[in-house]
Amino acid sequence: MSYVPHSEEDLSKILSTIGIDAPEEVFSSIPDALRFRSLLPIEGPLDEESLRREFAFTSSKTVFAGGGIYRHHIPALVDALASRQEFYTAYTPYQPEISQGTLHSIFEYQSMMAGLTGMDVSNASMYDGATSLAEAALMALRGKGIRRILVTKATQPSYRRVLGTYLTHVEEAAIEEIPFDLVTGRVDLEALQGMAGPDCAVFVQSPNYFGVIEPLEEISAIAASQAGFWGIVVTEALSLAALTPPGKFNPDVVVGEAQSFGNPPNAGGPLLGIFCTRKEHVRRMPGRIVGLTRDTSGRQAFCLTLATREQHIRREKATSNICSNQGLCALKSALYLSAMGPRGLKTAALQSAAGARCLMGLLKERGIAPRFSGPVFHEFVISMDEDKRKRLENDGIVPGIPISKAYPELPGMLLVTVTEMNTREECACLAERM
Amino acid sequence: MNIPDELYYTENHEWGKVEDGLMRVGITDYAQSELGDIVFVDLARKGTSVSKGDSLGTVESVKAVSEVYSPVDGEIVEVNEALENSPELVNHDCYEGAWMVVLKMDDPSQASKLMDSQSYEDYLKAEA
Amino acid sequence: MPGREDVARFPEIREPLLNTVSAFGKNKRIVPEPFDVSGVTDLSGAEEMPAIPDVSEVETVRHFTRLSRLNYGIDHGMYPLGSCTMKYNPKIAEAAAASLQSIHPADRNAMSPVLKYLNLLQKYLGDICGMDAVSLWPAAGAHGELTGMMVISRALQVRGETRGKVLIPDTAHGTNPASCVIGGFGTVNVPSGEEGFLTASILKEHLDGDVAALMITNPNTLGIFEREIREIADLLHENGSYLYMDGANLNAILGVARPGDMGVDCMHVNLHKTFGTPHGGGGPGSGPVLVKKELAPYLPLPVIDEDESGLFTLEYDRPLSIGMVHSCLGNVSVCIKALAYILSLGPHALPEVAKAACLNANYLKKKLSGLFELPYDTPTLHEFVLSDKKQKDDGVTALDIAKSLVDSGFHPPTVYFPLVVHGALMIEPTETEPLQELDRFVSAMEEIAGQSTYDPGNLHNAPHTSPVARVDETAAARNLILSWP
Known part of the structure; x- marks a missing residue:
C-alpha cells in the first residue's frame, strides 16, 4: 500500500499553492535525459497477509x-518496552529536551557496561564487536609510536578479518597474529613475550574463539608492561557475569559484543558492539557518549557530550567516522540487564x-x-x-x-x-x- | 573587546607577552568570545620545539575545536596545567590566568614582526 | 487553517536512575535452569555478583515506560529533520521481520530462505538505483560511505595507481570527510556554484591526477538536484576518477531518476531513511553499498551465492574483495524490513513516494519563504533550507526557532546545517505527512516569526512544555559524568 496520506482535494490544494498544474512538474529541475520513466521490475504491492506469509522463517529445532x-533467554518485557514507538521511531537524540528517554536509558546502558567490564567508561555502543575491535586498533594507532597490532590467533576469525579490512587503509600499520598453544588452546605466552614491544598494541579475546578462557593475569603481566596499548576482547558478554571483570587486568580498552544481552540472534544482526575504556583515554574514544548534566532550571538531564571528537565537528580529524550507535540494541540490553538483575x-x-x-x-x-x-x-x-x-x-x-x-x-x-x-x-x- | 596595549597579536587571535627572551602565549578576548564556553584545553608537552604556525594545542567549546598556533619559533618551557581542570579560565581571564604556554624564543626579534594592539584592533575591524 | 495549538504539558517526571532504586532481593525473576550447576567450580568470577541494579519487574517496566514518555517519535507527529528522512515506519515491516529473531546465522537450512530474500533486496536496490551489484553488510550510512571509499581505494590499487584525495562539495554531510580519511584518503573541499549546485566548470578547476573520487550528495543538502551531474561524471571518468554518491537523499528521486544513469560508480543508500525502517533512537540502521560492474569484484565479503540445488549460501572466496566490514551479515533484520517495505508499496507506489515527498516540501517552502529568509531560490525537491536572517535582527536564532517548535508539538528541523547557509533551518517533511499536519507546522512557524518581533524573550527560553528545559551542554562537557557511581 502507499503510505502517502493525501486525498484528491489535498493534492489539488498542494498543487495550486505551489503553482503547478501536474505533480510531475515538481521534478522539473531534473534534466529530462536523467528521468527514469519505466516501471521498476519489482513485485507487489502485497497486502499485509501476503507479506506475513512471505516472511515466515523457521529456525532449526x-x-x-x-x-x-x-541464543539466550530474553524476558518478555524487553520486546514489549523496546517496541514502544517513542523509543523505536525516534532519531539520534540531538534535541535533548525531547529525547531524555533515549539519553537516560543509554546513560544506564553505559553505567552497566562500565560496571560489568570493570572499566571507567563505556560509549553508547558501536555496530558490532568486530568494528569495535577495529576502532580500538585505530585508537591505539593514533597513540605515539604504535605501528603494530598484535591479535591472538584464537580471536574470532571474522573480527580479525574486519580488523584487516580497516587497517589496510592505515599507512605503515601491520597486523601480527599471536599463536595459540595446540594443547591448551590458550595463547602462547612465550610467543607473546617475544612479540610485544612499546610499538605495538596487544588484543586478546577471552573466552577465546575456541571457548577457552585465557590466562589474563599472565597476559596482563606481559602486555601491560611491554606493549604500548592493550585491549581485551569479549565476544560473549554473558561471560562477564561468571568471570573476573576484565577491567581488573588493567587493559586500556575492553571491546566486543553484547548481543547476548537482550538481543536475539536475528539471522546475524543487528548486533551490539561494546567499547569501554579508562578515563584518561576518553577523549580518544570513538562513538557517541551520553553525559549527565542539568537543565537551565536545575533538573537532572542528559545530553550527548564530548561531541568535539566526532565527525560532524572535527571532520577529517575525527576519532571515527561513526555517527550513530546501535541505540535500540543498547536499549534492549539495558532493559535485559534491569529485568534479569x-x-x-x-x-x-x-x-x-x-x-x-x-x-x-x-x-x-x-x-x-x-x-x-x-x-x-x-x-x-x-x-x-x-x-x-x-x-x-x-x-x-x-x-x-x-x-x-x-x-x-x-x-x-x-x-x-x-x-x-x-x-x-x-x-x-x-x-x-x- | 579587551586588547591590552603591552601585548603582541597574531592573525589567528593568539596574544604573546615578551618576558626576557621568553614569550607567554594565550588566545585573545575576541577568540574566546567567538568560541563560546570553553570546555577543554589540550596543550602540547613541555620540551616540544615548535616553528611559527605550528600547533601549541587545541581549545574546545561544546560545538567547536580551534587550534592554537605558535606566534614564533621556539621551545615550550612551561605549560599552564591549571587549564586542564579549569578550562573556563579562558573565558574569564584570557590574558592573565589563562595563559597557555611559555616559549623560549629561538629568535627574539620575531616578536616585533607581530601586530601591536592598535594593528590588531584595526585587523579585527577589517575582519568584521 | 487551524491555529497553533497548545500541546498538553508533559507530566514533569523526575525519573531516578535505576541504581538509586536498587536493593537486594527486589528482583525475583526465575530463569531457565535445565542444568546442574554443581559441576561449575572453575570460573573465576562465580562468587562475585555482577555490578547491575537489583530491581523488581514492575519497577523495570514503569521506569522504561516513563522514560519512553520523555521521547518524541515519528508516531507523535511531524519530524522534519532535513536529510534524515524521518518518514512513517510501517508496522507490517516489523511483523515481517519477527520470525527472523530466533535464527542463528550458522543454521544453514534456516538461513537459505533468509539469504534468498537478502539476494532479492540486493536486486531490487540495484534496479531502483540503476546499479549493477550490491552489498548489504554496512550497518549504517557512515559505514556504507567508508565501505565505498575502501572499494574505490582497492580499485585504484588494482589499477596500479595511487591517488590521494577525494573532492567533497561544501554541501556534503558531516560524515563524508571522516569516512574518506579512515578509508585512506585526504579530502578537498569544493565550493558549490552560486545557484547552490556544483558546476562542471568549478569541478574542472579541482581535477588533477591525484583525485580518486568526488563524493557528492544528490539532491544535495540544500534539496537542489545536481543538474550537471552527468557532465561531472564524464569529467571525472576522463580524469580516471570515480563518482561516489551519498544516497542519504534518495527519497527525493526514488523511482524517478537513477544514480546509475547519472554516471555514479559507487554509492550507498540508507534503508532507515528511504526505505522506512525505524531509526531506533540512533540505530540500528543499514547502509548498503551499490556499484557499477567494474567495481563489483571489490565489494565486501561474503557474497550471496545460489548453488545448483537452489540453496543460497555465502561465498568468501573473492580474492579482489576489500574483505569483511562486519562480523556477520550487517543488520539483517533491517534489510528484511526494507524488503517488506518495497514489496508492500510495489512498483507503482514507489515513485509516488518521491513525488509526494517533493510536493510536501515545496508546499511548505511556498508557505514559509515569505516569513523566513530563503537563501537559495533554485528549485528544490524533497527538502529546503531557510535561514534565521530575518529574525536575527530581533536576536532570535535558528536554535530558538527550533526549540520553540517543540512547544507546538513538533520535532525541530535540522539546524546550522548545511554549513554554506548561516543560521540554517533544513526542513524535510517526507511524503507521509498529511496536509493538515503541514498546515499545523506552518501555523507554528508563523507564530514563531511573529513572536520574534514582539516577544523574543519567550523564544530564548523555549521549549516551555518539554520534560526538561534547555540542557546545559557546557556543564556536561566540563564536568564529565558518563556513568553512575
Whole structure:
C-alpha cells in the first residue's frame, strides 16, 4: 500500500499553492535525459497477509551454535518496552529536551557496561564487536609510536578479518597474529613475550574463539608492561557475569559484543558492539557518549557530550567516522540487564557453563574429548566429520560451527556451544548421535 | 573587546607577552568570545620545539575545536596545567590566568614582526 | 487553517536512575535452569555478583515506560529533520521481520530462505538505483560511505595507481570527510556554484591526477538536484576518477531518476531513511553499498551465492574483495524490513513516494519563504533550507526557532546545517505527512516569526512544555559524568 496520506482535494490544494498544474512538474529541475520513466521490475504491492506469509522463517529445532552470536533467554518485557514507538521511531537524540528517554536509558546502558567490564567508561555502543575491535586498533594507532597490532590467533576469525579490512587503509600499520598453544588452546605466552614491544598494541579475546578462557593475569603481566596499548576482547558478554571483570587486568580498552544481552540472534544482526575504556583515554574514544548534566532550571538531564571528537565537528580529524550507535540494541540490553538483575544474570551465565559441562560429560562417556585442555566457559571444540554434521542438520539439529576453514591446522573441528536455552535432553540426543 | 596595549597579536587571535627572551602565549578576548564556553584545553608537552604556525594545542567549546598556533619559533618551557581542570579560565581571564604556554624564543626579534594592539584592533575591524 | 495549538504539558517526571532504586532481593525473576550447576567450580568470577541494579519487574517496566514518555517519535507527529528522512515506519515491516529473531546465522537450512530474500533486496536496490551489484553488510550510512571509499581505494590499487584525495562539495554531510580519511584518503573541499549546485566548470578547476573520487550528495543538502551531474561524471571518468554518491537523499528521486544513469560508480543508500525502517533512537540502521560492474569484484565479503540445488549460501572466496566490514551479515533484520517495505508499496507506489515527498516540501517552502529568509531560490525537491536572517535582527536564532517548535508539538528541523547557509533551518517533511499536519507546522512557524518581533524573550527560553528545559551542554562537557557511581 502507499503510505502517502493525501486525498484528491489535498493534492489539488498542494498543487495550486505551489503553482503547478501536474505533480510531475515538481521534478522539473531534473534534466529530462536523467528521468527514469519505466516501471521498476519489482513485485507487489502485497497486502499485509501476503507479506506475513512471505516472511515466515523457521529456525532449526535444536541449536548448539554460538561463536560470537548467542541464543539466550530474553524476558518478555524487553520486546514489549523496546517496541514502544517513542523509543523505536525516534532519531539520534540531538534535541535533548525531547529525547531524555533515549539519553537516560543509554546513560544506564553505559553505567552497566562500565560496571560489568570493570572499566571507567563505556560509549553508547558501536555496530558490532568486530568494528569495535577495529576502532580500538585505530585508537591505539593514533597513540605515539604504535605501528603494530598484535591479535591472538584464537580471536574470532571474522573480527580479525574486519580488523584487516580497516587497517589496510592505515599507512605503515601491520597486523601480527599471536599463536595459540595446540594443547591448551590458550595463547602462547612465550610467543607473546617475544612479540610485544612499546610499538605495538596487544588484543586478546577471552573466552577465546575456541571457548577457552585465557590466562589474563599472565597476559596482563606481559602486555601491560611491554606493549604500548592493550585491549581485551569479549565476544560473549554473558561471560562477564561468571568471570573476573576484565577491567581488573588493567587493559586500556575492553571491546566486543553484547548481543547476548537482550538481543536475539536475528539471522546475524543487528548486533551490539561494546567499547569501554579508562578515563584518561576518553577523549580518544570513538562513538557517541551520553553525559549527565542539568537543565537551565536545575533538573537532572542528559545530553550527548564530548561531541568535539566526532565527525560532524572535527571532520577529517575525527576519532571515527561513526555517527550513530546501535541505540535500540543498547536499549534492549539495558532493559535485559534491569529485568534479569544480578542473580538472574549470574544464573543464566552459570547455567550456560553447566550445560557445556553436562554435554562434555555425556561425550566423555562415548570417548569423545574436547580438542583443547584449557578451561572453558560455555563452548568447546570437538572433532566431527562433515557428513555427520550435514545429516544432523537435515534432522533439525545444528551441532555447532565448523571452524576448519578458518583454522586449517585444526581439520574436521566443530565449535559447540551450550546455553540455558538448551536442555539436558538435547545434550543427550546430540551425544547419542555423535 | 579587551586588547591590552603591552601585548603582541597574531592573525589567528593568539596574544604573546615578551618576558626576557621568553614569550607567554594565550588566545585573545575576541577568540574566546567567538568560541563560546570553553570546555577543554589540550596543550602540547613541555620540551616540544615548535616553528611559527605550528600547533601549541587545541581549545574546545561544546560545538567547536580551534587550534592554537605558535606566534614564533621556539621551545615550550612551561605549560599552564591549571587549564586542564579549569578550562573556563579562558573565558574569564584570557590574558592573565589563562595563559597557555611559555616559549623560549629561538629568535627574539620575531616578536616585533607581530601586530601591536592598535594593528590588531584595526585587523579585527577589517575582519568584521 | 487551524491555529497553533497548545500541546498538553508533559507530566514533569523526575525519573531516578535505576541504581538509586536498587536493593537486594527486589528482583525475583526465575530463569531457565535445565542444568546442574554443581559441576561449575572453575570460573573465576562465580562468587562475585555482577555490578547491575537489583530491581523488581514492575519497577523495570514503569521506569522504561516513563522514560519512553520523555521521547518524541515519528508516531507523535511531524519530524522534519532535513536529510534524515524521518518518514512513517510501517508496522507490517516489523511483523515481517519477527520470525527472523530466533535464527542463528550458522543454521544453514534456516538461513537459505533468509539469504534468498537478502539476494532479492540486493536486486531490487540495484534496479531502483540503476546499479549493477550490491552489498548489504554496512550497518549504517557512515559505514556504507567508508565501505565505498575502501572499494574505490582497492580499485585504484588494482589499477596500479595511487591517488590521494577525494573532492567533497561544501554541501556534503558531516560524515563524508571522516569516512574518506579512515578509508585512506585526504579530502578537498569544493565550493558549490552560486545557484547552490556544483558546476562542471568549478569541478574542472579541482581535477588533477591525484583525485580518486568526488563524493557528492544528490539532491544535495540544500534539496537542489545536481543538474550537471552527468557532465561531472564524464569529467571525472576522463580524469580516471570515480563518482561516489551519498544516497542519504534518495527519497527525493526514488523511482524517478537513477544514480546509475547519472554516471555514479559507487554509492550507498540508507534503508532507515528511504526505505522506512525505524531509526531506533540512533540505530540500528543499514547502509548498503551499490556499484557499477567494474567495481563489483571489490565489494565486501561474503557474497550471496545460489548453488545448483537452489540453496543460497555465502561465498568468501573473492580474492579482489576489500574483505569483511562486519562480523556477520550487517543488520539483517533491517534489510528484511526494507524488503517488506518495497514489496508492500510495489512498483507503482514507489515513485509516488518521491513525488509526494517533493510536493510536501515545496508546499511548505511556498508557505514559509515569505516569513523566513530563503537563501537559495533554485528549485528544490524533497527538502529546503531557510535561514534565521530575518529574525536575527530581533536576536532570535535558528536554535530558538527550533526549540520553540517543540512547544507546538513538533520535532525541530535540522539546524546550522548545511554549513554554506548561516543560521540554517533544513526542513524535510517526507511524503507521509498529511496536509493538515503541514498546515499545523506552518501555523507554528508563523507564530514563531511573529513572536520574534514582539516577544523574543519567550523564544530564548523555549521549549516551555518539554520534560526538561534547555540542557546545559557546557556543564556536561566540563564536568564529565558518563556513568553512575
